[in-house]
Amino acid sequence: MALCLGIHLGHDASCALLRDGVVLVAIQKERLTRQKHQFSFGLHDELPVRYCLDAAGVHLADLDFICSSFQGAGPCGEGLGHHLIAERFSLFDPFDPRHYVISHHLAHAYHAFGTSGWASAAVLIADLAGSATADGLDFALPFREWFKIVTERVSPVPLRSENFSIYVGRENGLSSVEKGHTLPHIASDVMVQSVASLYENVSRFVFGGGDAYGQLMALASLGSPNSGVSEDDLVQESPSSLPVFRNDWQTRFRRSSDPIEHADLARATQRATESALLSYAEKAKESTGLNTLAVAGGVFMNIPSNSAIADSGLFEGYHVPSAPNDAGISIGCAIYAESKLAGRHFPFSTVQSSDRFGRIYRDDEQASAVHQYRDFLDVLDENASAPRLAKLLLNGAVLARWHGASEFGPRALGGRSFLASPLLESSKQRLNGIKGRQSWRPVAPVVRSADFMRLLTGPCQSHYMSYTHRLRPPFTETLKALFHPDLTTRAQILEPGWDDALWELLGEFGALSGVPILVNTSLNTRGEPICEKPEDAIRLFIRSPDVDYLLLQNRLITRSTKFLTNENLSMRLAPSAKLSTDFQFGQMKFKVHSKTDVHQLSDAEYSFLLTARAWTQLKDIGIGEMLSADLIMKFVGLGVIECRD
Numbered sequence: 326m327a328l329c330l331g332i333h334l335g336h337d338a339s340c341a342l343l344r345d346g347v348v349l350v351a352i353q354k355e356r357l358t359r360q361k362h363q364f365s366f367g368l369h370d371e372l373p374v375r376y377c378l379d380a381a382g383v384h385l386a387d388l389d390f391i392c393s394s395f396q397g398a399g400p401c402g403e404g405l406g407h408h409l410i411a412e413r414f415s416l417f418d419p420f421d422p423r424h425y426v427i428s429h430h431l432a433h434a435y436h437a438f439g440t441s442g443w444a445s446a447a448v449l450i451a452d453l454a455g456s457a458t459a460d461g462l463d464f465a466l467p468f469r470e471w472f473k474i475v476t477e478r479v480s481p482v483p484l485r486s487e488n489f490s491i492y493v494g495r496e497n498g499l500s501s502v503e504k505g506h507t508l509p510h511i512a513s514d515v516m517v518q519s520v521a522s523l524y525e526n527v528s529r530f531v532f533g534g535g536d537a538y539g540q541l542m543a544l545a546s547l548g549s550p551n552s553g554v555s556e557d558d559l560v561q562e563s564p565s566s567l568p569v570f571r572n573d574w575q576t577r578f579r580r581s582s583d584p585i586e587h588a589d590l591a592r593a594t595q596r597a598t599e600s601a602l603l604s605y606a607e608k609a610k611e612s613t614g615l616n617t618l619a620v621a622g623g624v625f626m627n628i629p630s631n632s633a634i635a636d637s638g639l640f641e642g643y644h645v646p647s648a649p650n651d652a653g654i655s656i657g658c659a660i661y662a663e664s665k666l667a668g669r670h671f672p673f674s675t676v677q678s679s680d681r682f683g684r685i686y687r688d689d690e691q692a693s694a695v696h697q698y699r700d701f702l703d704v705l706d707e708n709a710s711a712p713r714l715a716k717l718l719l720n721g722a723v724l725a726r727w728h729g730a731s732e733f734g735p736r737a738l739g740g741r742s743f744l745a746s747p748l749l750e751s752s753k754q755r756l757n758g759i760k761g762r763q764s765w766r767p768v769a770p771v772v773r774s775a776d777f778m779r780l781l782t783g784p785c786q787s788h789y790m791s792y793t794h795r796l797r798p799p800f801t802e803t804l805k806a807l808f809h810p811d812l813t814t815r816a817q818i819l820e821p822g823w824d825d826a827l828w829e830l831l832g833e834f835g836a837l838s839g840v841p842i843l844v845n846t847s848l849n850t851r852g853e854p855i856c857e858k859p860e861d862a863i864r865l866f867i868r869s870p871d872v873d874y875l876l877l878q879n880r881l882i883t884r885s886t887k888f889l890t891n892e893n894l895s896m897r898l899a900p901s902a903k904l905s906t907d908f909q910f911g912q913m914k915f916k917v918h919s920k921t922d923v924h925q926l927s928d929a930e931y932s933f934l935l936t937a938r939a940w941t942q943l944k945d946i947g948i949g950e951m952l953s954a955d956l957i958m959k960f961v962g963l964g965v966i967e968c969r970d
Contacts, residue, residue, distance in 0.1 A: 331659030335396025346673035380684035399457035429455030436657030548592025648734035683731030761851030868962020
């Protein structure tokens with residue numbers, strides 16, 4: 326019986342705890358700090374180690390092994406712009422003999438294979454760039470040895486970063502078969518050297534910034550097949566079976582403030598990505614001769630590409646974990662520790678789990694959060710029934726659902742979700758407005774496994790929204806919110822026992838509407854991570870007037886303006902919020918910086934927040950003169966102001 330802690334250090338930093346092949350708890354750092362995709366270069370006390378230990382009811386001394394992966398560090402000081410160990414790091418002794426370090430792709434590979442449930446498989450890893458090493462090979466070392474290598478003073482040597490790897494997975498672990506390499510960061514963000522950097526570069530070109538992969542994937546469906554823009558503009562022929570990517574494509578296109586103008590480029594990029602990943606899959610088949618394929622790496626967040634490989638007939642089985650991006654590396658580290666250090670053979674039982682790896686919040690914690698914001702909320706029902714909720718949804722309500730354990734991966738699976746009726750086109754429009762997304766972005770459904778075949782076609786193992794599906798006639802006409810120009814959607818298929826309350830709600834909605842399916846998108850707004858704590862969901866709800874109800878576990882809640890009548894209520898600028906001014910184009914601009922975003926302010930709003938740097942009673946503010954009740958609720962929801970009475 327082994328207990329292993331995995332830690333991923335890089336963007337989407339995370340921790341995971343594994344016992345006997347089962348993930349006990351896992352969480353991304355961003356969910357607690359509220360900083361989306363938060364990067365962690367080295368070991369520091371903000372890592373959610375204690376969260377994992379406390380949730381599992383264990384202590385540091387109970388751990389058999391700790392396994393970490395450092396994305397940004399390499400030999401000869403590569404990436405050492407930050408400390409590998411924070412000066413006051415206190416979570417554990419990094420030089421503890423139980424602590425090991427493994428390379429980036431090796432961690433991805435153990436995550437993919439370890440969660441597949443197979444005793445043998447080909448494993449394919451593809452991403453922007455992994456570990457930087459002199460020999461380009463994987464490594465697994467005690468922390469003490471690895472630390473010496475990356476910090477010793479030696480003459481500089483050329484480094485290579487892995488961006489493509491093939492492994493063979495067997496009962497006793499993984500063996501490397503083939504690797505592809507790129508220049509170390511930051512060259513991969515400038516030069517197109519891999520399928521992931523192609524998607525990265527084009528998404529930055531079209532949308533003017535990073536973290537736009539989902540937008541580019543959605544935009545691709547709006548492109549025309551007869552536009553004259555094709556894969557050949559992005560990928561050139563190669564003597565080998567693997568693609569070579571072009572770096573001259575930018576000269577053909579002019580930047581535009583309207584992404585729609587680049588829909589054809591997005592379509593060509595999507596087709597090139599699918600072709601490239603298919604060629605990688607073919608190479609994995611050729612190199613290993615195996616009939617099952619497990620994959621990981623950020624590029625496998627690309628849903629149409631997953632379907633292209635799954636539908637290709639190359640493999641009898643195809644597995645994408647719930648978090649194929651770098652967040653999943655912590656699970657891979659923990660699986661490596663249990664396999665190679667503790668000696669457990671595959672297959673692991675992690676395949677039996679859902680992605681709901683967060684901790685369970687006690688009822689008193691939920692009640693405390695509701696009490697904290699009691700002046701802004703009304704609890705309609707302490708134990709709302711599925712029939713009542715289904716009727717609200719059928720009547721067009723948008724419901725914010727916070728229930729049970731949170732999702733570990735990047736997609737909503739019911740625990741932290743917005744739910745709405747798929748029968749109404751307005752559901753899509755409202756949700757895109759609530760989340761600050763473009764109107765052409767699609768929304769996805771959740772459906773029970775028992776109802777999937779009646780409503781949709783496509784892979785029936787899509788538990789994590791990893792594949793494309795099509796609605797069966799006549800549902801293409803009736804499920805208006807799920808319409809997308811390419812007629813596809815990405816469904817979450819819910820299995821019995823994974824979320825009994827959601828299963829019942831789908832059944833009740835089906836009984837009322839004839840279609841047991843709901844729109845399901847992640848419980849967050851623009852620029853912030855998915856909600857974790859009950860107070861995260863409450864603050865989001867308070868500041869989102871187009872969300873009709875919050876379902877906090879079983880509590881059905883609405884917003885309230887009763888704070889206006891509380892004469893004892895005082896407010897002040899939150900300690901974490903910062904005010905700033907900026908002179909642009911001859912005008913003074915006022916801003917407030919919250920934990921997750923920067924918000925423009927009017928003169929009156931800025932004056933109020935300036936005044937409210939000290940505790941100020943609500944009766945002295947002048948609602949209706951200086952600012953509105955809705956704006957107060959927005960500031961409270963953003964965490965810009967805090968209240969007491």
